[in-house]
Amino acid sequence: MRKKTAEEWEQVRIPKGLLNNIKDFLESNQAKELGYTSASQVAVDAIRELLIQHNPQMRHFNIQDNIIRVVDIKIDNNLLIEIFHKNNLLRCSYCEKVDCEHIKFLWEDPNLVKEFKKLGLKPPV
Numbered sequence: 001m002r003k004k005t006a007e008e009w010e011q012v013r014i015p016k017g018l019l020n021n022i023k024d025f026l027e028s029n030q031a032k033e034l035g036y037t038s039a040s041q042v043a044v045d046a047i048r049e050l051l052i053q054h055n056p057q058m059r060h061f062n063i064q065d066n067i068i069r070v071v072d073i074k075i076d077n078n079l080l081i082e083i084f085h086k087n088n089l090l091r092c093s094y095c096e097k098v099d100c101e102h103i104k105f106l107w108e109d110p111n112l113v114k115e116f117k118k119l120g121l122k123p124p125v
Helices: 016-026 029-034 039-054 101-106 110-119
Strands: 058-064 067-072 080-086 089-092
Touching: 016 029, 016 039, 039 110, 058 101, 067 101, 080 101, 089 101
Parallel strands: none
Antiparallel strands: 058 067, 067 080, 080 089
């Protein structure tokens, strides 16, 4: 995964106590197992998860064998979009791409990212 440049980041201020809690978490085995190495990684994942829970435009439906199904509410609340994983990449059957919004959505879910890493899948560039 490429490193983000300074132009792609904005500053957000958080209370010192919360930052200390994040630093304590980073020293834990759980944080190491999850691959966290910085406070910004923890904060980004926490914010992303909150936004997914409270503003879903898409939702993960299920995983079966090498197929992940997503419902894209913007397109149709009943349409299941199938994402296939092959050769360490995800490919969207709806968009016929490896870097569409459906795949990016899946990579924003921390629980799915853990599963993807176990499978050796790579995020879109």
